[in-house]
Amino acid sequence: MNETNLMSKMKISKAVATMAIPSVISSLVTVVYNMADTFFVGQTGDPLQVAAVSLTNPIFILFMAFANMFGMGGSATASIAMGEKNEKRMKNVSAFITYASLITGIFFAVILLLGAKPILQIFGADKQTYDLAYGYLFHISYGAPFVIWSAAASFVVRAEGASKEAMIGSMIGTIVNIILDPIMINGLHMGAAGAAIATTIGNILASLYYAWYFIKKSKCFSIHPGYFKYKDKILTTVCSSGFPTAIFSVLMSVSTIVLNQILVVYGNAPVAAIGIVFKANMFITFLQMGLANGVQPLLGYNYGAGNIKRFRAVESYTKKCCLIVGILSTVLYFVFRTQIIKLFISDPEVVNYGVTMLIAYMISGPVIGVLFVNMNCMQSVGRALSATILSVLRQGVLLIPLLYLLNAVARIHGVIYGQALTDYIAVILSTIIWKQYQNSITKEKDSVK
Template sequence: MNKQSKLEEGKVWSVIASLAIPTVIITMVMVVYNMADVFFIGKTGDVNMINAISVCMPIFPIIQAFGTLIGAGGCTAISVALGEKNLEKSKKISSFCFYFCVVAGLAMTIVLSVFTEPIMSLLGASESYKEYGMLYLRFLALGCPVMMFSNGFVNIMRADGSMKEPMIANLSGTIVNIILDPIFILGFDMGVAGAAIATVLGNVLATVILLKLLRGKKYFLSLSPKKLELSYDTALHPMALGFPIASGTILMSFSYMVLNNLLLTIDANAQGAFGIGRSIMLLSTMTQLGICMGVQPAVSYNYGRGDGKRVREFVLKATMACVIFGLAIAFICIVGRDAILRAFIDDIAIMGYGRKIIFGCFITAPIYAIYQSAVTFLQATDSAKWSAIITVLRQGIILIPAMIILNMYWGFDGIVYCFAVVDVIGAFIGVIVLWKRLKKI
């Protein structure tokens, strides 16, 4: 059975496993990739470096968001085009996605390099560690084009149900990053600069591998400028499909900027604790995202061929898998939070804040799974508008006021538990909209 026949006729749980497991591995690689800098910087014992890396974290998802914009959107649009047997349209979409990464990446490099100091102030950096943060951002800025490309095309290469190739590229880049981190940070005593350089070099390797692997996808993908077409179907529509996930990432980054500024009024160590807590929380959110994005090509493909019953079955069972995982990871991380925190840094102040952060963030992990499924599968069934609305509501319109208001009344505890509040609200709205959408397919 070939890949497309498997999407059409294969047993649903079997297809979910074959698609989701490699994607989850990829997202776990991304988690390790995001945790590596914080982990090895923590081994220096310098709390100021930890705080600097933590405050800079919102920048990294913004860079990734541009890759996700064309990666998630391009993957969906290309999957639908393949379901329609329109290979020429697929090639035009992939060509646009490539050149978008190049232009957007260079623009981001310029912005981060020129406006480093005001960006650090906007992020809520304290004077005690601002120089560390500026050094980290300047080196990270150099890798923006390759970071956007690797993040985007890892998703696009999954459009036909392929999982092995993007997994190879992601694993290779991350392994190099993890190997170089202790060498640069601890061995060469480069600190935060070493962390940024290792990150960039890992993405360079992933990009080189992806470019080589793309040659085997020529039947439906193209990087040729001759295929570049700035039309609605090949440019604006893929971006519209990717906008909900990308906007959610950007809004969450902006929310974390607000969070950093609120925490600065409490204690700079609270910023470092949230940085570690966010890294740990990625174990849950990124795995759930990986399950949903892994199944997304099957949902989009069957939506493109008009098989509503199969679409609903994929969505329901993938959501069940996300919820079950959320329950398991929440139990493990809440029970073992002291040991997990100590693995990063054995600092009394940071661990005190960290215990509350992990409990508050993980307690609604199963509920977050429902929200993530709703956003991803609305986008996968060509309902980008509702996916975007739900994302904007949860990540910005509800979250930011909730942080500010709950901080006014309950201080640090209010900030911690506001994430649980928005998870419940986001899931409630998402499940209603998704259910109505699935009934119409």
């Protein structure tokens, strides 16, 4: 496929479909990937095992924070470089993302292995869940470099227009994980620790696939050490462009820790339930996030090329798609809410909590995609600060105090509505902010002409 034709000339609906469908599939593969651990651990019938996986979920989210920062930031930076026909910078970006991901992963591995006990205590592990949670933490720790780089690489590969290859890489990790989960968790009776081993092996194999792609198949990118550099604004541009997505994930990790600390007061059943709901609700969220992330190279390329009319057409069409799939998926989840929770576990207490929590989390499902598209638009045109502020508000400044407030006012029944309330506030704010940027961007490009 001619990348220039795809990015600048192809019919909007076809271009969006070409880029977004593989991205959506990759996102849904990620959902299945994340659900797999909880699903197979749930088949043990032990709520404590499920609670242990839920308590350690912030670790994986933290890995994804840096993967998203390098991946989304690198994708945005590389897309603009492609629009400007700057081949050397494209190779510098891909090499930087590779080695920055690996170095960051090694750093996290060391921190987690040395500080496991205090970290798990902060996460809310008690005497019943500590040993189970430690098993998961230990085995996911040494997989950190591969988890981070394989996720970051998928974004960069997609920026080249190779959405199919990015999807294949994601599917390799997921399929391996799904195959190994029942073997490790139930067959070898390793429980939560087995889930972490399966996850690590899956990411190692996905990393090997992406290494092969960059070395043998990529036309624009390289992971050769000779191209690695952080000067010439490589580091600052990549990190600032990807920072909104990263801070979103970091604060999601923090808010998950806070939420677990609040819920564990009511017992381990609510902790297990919220872990299941968090994973299940990812389908609605990641479906729309996949759409938004998939078109990011289109947005970045056309902004770099000065084609604002096409930029806006891509934005508008993607938002309509997000609204449609958001509404349909939310309705589907509402109808089958009980069956969805029972897929993971049959414990009556956990199921009752889970159904109530799932309904609360679904409230923002129809509109959350608008937020992701607005944030990607901001990142694609270099307005990363506003997108960062929105992320901070959604997962930190607004959500965390709101969780404590709702707990004080309505206890557990109030806490579970905190995320939906902050989602709606963030969607409204992002729409207002992005509208203000649109006119200034048009004037900026016109002045250049």
